[in-house]
Amino acid sequence: MVADLIDQVKTREGGGVTKDGLFSIKSAYKLLSKLEEEGQSARASSSRSRPWESIPDAVWNRVWSIQTLPKIKAFLWRVCNEAIASGVGLRHRNVNIDPICVRCGVHKETRDHILLGCSFARSVWFGSSLQFSPSDNPSLIDWIRSWEVWFRQDKRLAREALSKAAFICWYLWRARNELSLKGIIWTSSEVLQLAEKAYLEFSALIKDSDKGGLGIIFRDHTGRCLKARSIPHILGSIIQGELLAIRHALNLAIDLGVDNLLVQSDCKDAILFMEEKKSPDWEVEGLVANVVRLKSSFVSISFSFVSKAMNNVSDALARKALSLEYLTDWPNSIRWFQELCDSEVSGCTHPLPQ
Structure with a gap:
């Protein structure tokens, strides 16, 4: 460690050297203090960068305008913000776990993999009334942005479809947690049945609202x-x-x-x-x-x-x-x-x- 610090001092122009050209402990200490301050400044600047800052406002507006339960809106906000306890997310928070998907056992468990990319998620989407087929490398953010095209074509149908999609995302996450935390396996049919039932109950509630x-x-x-x-x-x-x-x-x-x-x-x-x-x-x-x-x-x-x-x-x-x-x-x-x-x-x- 001492050798590393001395190397840092030597690599800086005039590092640890006084105006007389002589090396001194005092001047080296000042330079090391300066290096530490620069490092802290760089880390602080990096920490101010948040995932949501790079996401377009159109995505956030779409998430909060979805006709669904408040808890599902909050969940989708956390997903977009990479704030869910996925395998990769937990590893980034220094939790010592295997980041590989517990369902397929092949790919890393990211937000996009859980809700779109996993073979299980793909079977759920394909079996739904939406008959959606995610791309090879799906991105939740890009997927939400793509809904703008649907809304320009038919707002009513797009609103209903996005509401259904939100419930499917929620129950895909529920199924993942049941498997990861309790070892309970949900089939794709069970996920679809629960999502459809919740969607219909919610729609009836909205319809009856005066x-x-x-x-x-x-x-x-x-x-x-x-x-x-x-x-x-x-x-x-x-x-x-x-x-x-x-x-x-x-x-x-x-x-x-x-x-x-x-x-x-x-x-x-x-x-x-x-x-x-x-x-x-x-x-x-x-x-x-x-x-x-x-x-x-x-x-x-x-x-x-x-x-x-x-x-x-x-x-x-x-x-x-x-x-x-x-x-x-x-x-x-x-x-x-x-x-x-x-x-x-x-x-x-x-x-x-x-």
Whole structure:
């Protein structure tokens, strides 16, 4: 050890040598102290680098937006952050264990191997309704990023599929722990049955939830946004939500002094009810009658059906309401709102040309 330190001193320019060109214990000590400080600084800099810092925000946003149990979201966050007790993870924490997968006995047990790469995990994914086949060298981070393509194609189907995938990941981890800690072997069929059962129970819970949101946007005849509003609301059904949004829009239009109004909705039944071309069910009969009465408050009012693709702004405002406690009016300066408005041809409700 002493020899190593002396070698370090000698390799530095002027190491341990005074201005007179003479070696001294004091000058060598100063240099060694400096070397130690530099080493500590380098280690501190390295320790500040965290795994999550290299992961794109899109991945974290996707993880926290998955429709699943909070504990599974937290688990996926830990997985992405390499904070689970995998064989490789434990070895990195100086735990003296064999990092080889206890299931296949061939590859090192990493997060990607447990959830995607192991032959057992592959059989589970292939046997699921998703029929997913991981690549030769799968990466959980890349896999989560790839879901953006699915969401651009069909948000509803992608949301359901990702929810199922989250439950499968959770039960793959449970199966791994049962084998590693208790020696209990789960078959791929058992993993799928448990994951599917948990997913269906969760979906039923979400479906029965009465929390909803209303989204309303007013534009003038030039397309300029006059008002954008998100309203959290207890809803009994989808049609009730559509009618409540229309009633709120009409009351708001009255408050704003609007006389001529075109109301657009992506719900055909709601439009037919407003035009009195279809009789509503008894559950919403009173609500429809209330909205119809409001029509007399306008000089001119008409109703029009638009596709969901043409109704992105009000749909986004309704989704925002799910995370709110109070009615919220959004300023035009918000970036996500500006981008939505620019991409949509027409809004939910706007005055007719004067």
